[in-house]
Amino acid sequence: MAGNIAKRADGKWRARYRDEAGNERARHFDRKIDAQRWLDNVTASVVAGTYADPKAGKVTFAAFFGEWSARQVWAPGTVLAMSLAARSVPFGSKPMKLVRRSDVEAWIKSMDAAGLAPGTIKTRYVNVRSVFRAALKDRIIGSDPTEGVRLPRGRRAEAAMSIPAPEEVGQLLDVADDRFRTFVALCAFAGLRLGEAAAVQVGDINFLRKSLTVHRQVQRVNGGSVDIRSPKYGSERVIYLADSLVDLLAQHVAALGGNGSQQWLFVGEGDDPPHQNTVGYWWRKTLRDASLSGIKLHDLRHFYASGLIAAGCDVVTVQRSLGHSKATTTLNTYAHLWPTAEDRTRKAAESIIAASLGRPDDAAQSDADSASVLRSRYPERASSRAT
Template sequence: MSIQKRPDRKWRARVRDASGKEIARHFDRKSDAERWEASAKAAITRGDWIDPARARVTVGAWASEWMAAQVQLKPSTRARYELALRRQILPTWEGIPLSAVSYAEVAAWVQRLTASGLAPATVRYAHRVLSLALAHAVRDGRMSRNPAEGVRLPRVVREEPVFLDHDQVARLAEACGRYGLLVRFLAYTGLRWGEASALRVSRLDLLRRRVTVAVAFAEVGGELVEGTPKNHQRRSVPIPRFLVDELAAHVAGKRRDSLVFTAPNGGPLRNTNFRSRVFAPAAASVGLAGLTPHDLRHTAASLAVAAGANVKAVQRMLGHASASMTLDVYAGLFGDDLDAVANRLDEAVAARDADYLRTGTAGGEVLDLGKRRSPGR
């Protein structure tokens, strides 16, 4: 029998999981043992039985094991995950067993983080890291479901991108002195800072007016680490003709493996140093205080759309994973496209109406298919 009374007067219930392993629980009352047995057998039949022993591991121990398994992460992403774990996740969850993590507790944790004054984006990122770790536990058979799924998160209010026009780009470039070419390059190619700072001469094809984006720098723990671009996507970006001669002069005499843009000492450019020492003072001097180097990427998108680029072209240029991502950020830039569609629809209907007035039919003479002759007759 699967339920037996022990000498200590407790009732022992036993079941075997899908692997044949026996699981036993002890109860004071026979009815409790029977209920547990029925529930356990039903869960085993459904395939969502969780061995209590496997769910006793703490979130802290499991997070360490999960992070060790994430071999696909870029160094910069790994560093951000570890920061979220250290600052927002483990202070609450480190000693809590996986079996004790509930939807309500995760929701309460998110509420506490939000109430503490953390930015919505930071709260959402911490929740995402915890959810990824718990999803890994589900796949490993330690939890039947992910209790972080479906938790309501604070809304992130996206700031409106800053777009410069051609004159503003020119004035900013002039104010940046020896780095004017870098400013124009960023504003007309849309490369991310890490992509531009890691760009080597061999990646410039000035005859075809193309730059190949294959690597990027990321700052991790104060050190620059070279890795793949965001989304791990290699791409080819067009270079406007007016930049070609200036770039050719700039890289003349450099080795193919040399960096195109460097710090004054010849080493790699760091965003924080460049922004504080060169970019921010230059931007303020031309009435653009608060501008960041990343705003030049937004500018590149704006200038490309104004020159007639469609959403797919902008997506490829910027290296976005999908066109929907491009539209999420730059939907407002394509308003003229919608106007053009409406105008073409107006023209089509006007042409149809004019044709109807001229012929008395919509679209010209109506062909009577019933009178159409078969071939060969």
Template sequence: MASIKKRPDGKYRARYRDEAGKEHARHFVRKVDAQNWLDEQTAALVTGTHVDPKTAKTTVAEWCVTWLDGYGTRRASTVRQARVHVAQIVAEFGKMRLGAVRPSQVKAWTTKLRASGLSVSYVYALHNRLAQIYSDAVHDKIVPRSPCSRRTSPGRAKQRPYVATTGQIWALHDAMPARIRAAILLGAFAGLRTAEACGLRVSDVDFLRGVISPAVQYPALPLKTETSKTPIPVPRSLTEELSAHVAQWRAETILTGDDGAQLGPWALERAVRSARQQVDGLPEGFRFQDCRHYFASLLIASGANVKVVQARLRHASATTTLDTYSHLWPDTDEATRTAVDAVLVARADYLRTREVIA
């Protein structure tokens, strides 16, 4: 329902009701302006892009407060990271109305962030956070559309992971404190992530069947995805190493510190940083996560296909596996040449045979 009515003071009152039945009205000096406004609002109702005129005044900072309140149900570390991202967003766009932010301004912002020295991956993460915040605002009908898109995205850095040699992995293992050497085994030969290795309990390892079943991450939090809980088959040689470790350092978790308590991720990374200095060729930025890259390279070198590698690394999709490790698969140029050549040669042989018979 929409209408325009002339008031006693000579102004025109345009009014309409939205899909919730709420009435909205504005006053105009000219009737044509009232009609234009009414046409815009009713068209927005039809197309599903209608925004309450009062709600449209919401600023980026105000919406971020509301958004963070709803986001607070996630794990504490995830919320902390979101707050850091939001602080950057509010510093740039906080005083602006949500609907006033333009794609060009988003692109200019990401360019400025890169110029300030922030890494490509961090700027990409900030843009993703802004896109997430706007996506929820569109869903709540605070704004009709988001200024973020693939066109405004700064792009993700595609840096190839460093893959250590087998010799470097064993050298790193030997350079680690005896109490936590098993961490290198879990990363390089089972593909566990840092928090997963620190959270792995003795009860999560089936020493007889040769299966590691990650159930929690440090300290005892649920794993981030169901895929992360996928059991990992491991050889008897690895379970024997882990069994000997458990017999020597008895505790509820596989990895413990000098005090016998559960080892934390920061302590593990600190030990890796110290040990890597004793290993020739390991780069300055080598982390425990890079042991997982070695595990992937080991599987690929053995002939495992992408689905097997995805399953062992417990990636949610094969796309993640290919994006990270596609360069490690052997070059198939010669294989494709051979396949095509076999068909062409067979055809040529057939034609020669037919000519001889004729």
């Protein structure tokens, strides 16, 4: 970047330079030292890669988001989430270069004061942060005002997560009607998300290999219509099914009749698979019939994950079974369920005692029974949820 300073006839000092596009930028100062300082700062920002076009930064947050979001390849759910986050900021009409960290902090504080959950606040913050990061890469702004902003603390995973007891899952299966029992089983014993379970077709089940392929999901759009699309990024997977679940699926498919491999396993309105509203109705009815409350359908996915962990499955196995794109996601969600060093130490010590006294290793036998492990971890679940 070439720059120079010259004294004008009116006594002002003019500092100027040409940016990467060849456009001349200039400012006038009363003192030469101030002109030199400004030129040095511009030069330093170019060297550091933080230079931003002064004129480009005049675009408002709302205007930049509108132009930037139109270029993005997003799923319908992402479009809604990003638009909601962008509309929630109080600095939408403010030029991008004038948005300060204090503005972002005030926005976070207002959401917290309005009673929004920490998870909701974090989601909106991350979405808005992506807008500023895009502006930073486009040299619209020289720094990101969202960087390092502190968010309200969320609940610890072990406190926020609700895992049904095995007896509760059994109650739900007992009272669920024929069309929904298999749906509940796929969530509880295969870890499928609601949209994934709703999008299962007969051809996705390999009865010979006892496996299920997940490569689509159902999303609700435009207030009620069904949209079939690929599952969440990294969630395409093959799930290996227990024999009992294979038998239940075989009975379900037999009851459907032979309409081909592309037949939906579950049907909502018309020939479409069910969407969230329909499944929600089925779920609430099943909860009432089971005299249970406080359990979400997604809690069955946690139930499945906790069962895998209790049975001794490692992080990668659980990650692949759940369709997490990264092992860190699995650890961030379920790390508190894996045995700790203290657990392993006690088990090893129990083995030593058992060998010394010539009796069976009770700890090892107990760990082999996953259902018992789950009941011992969550003894209060069944009694607290019964209505």
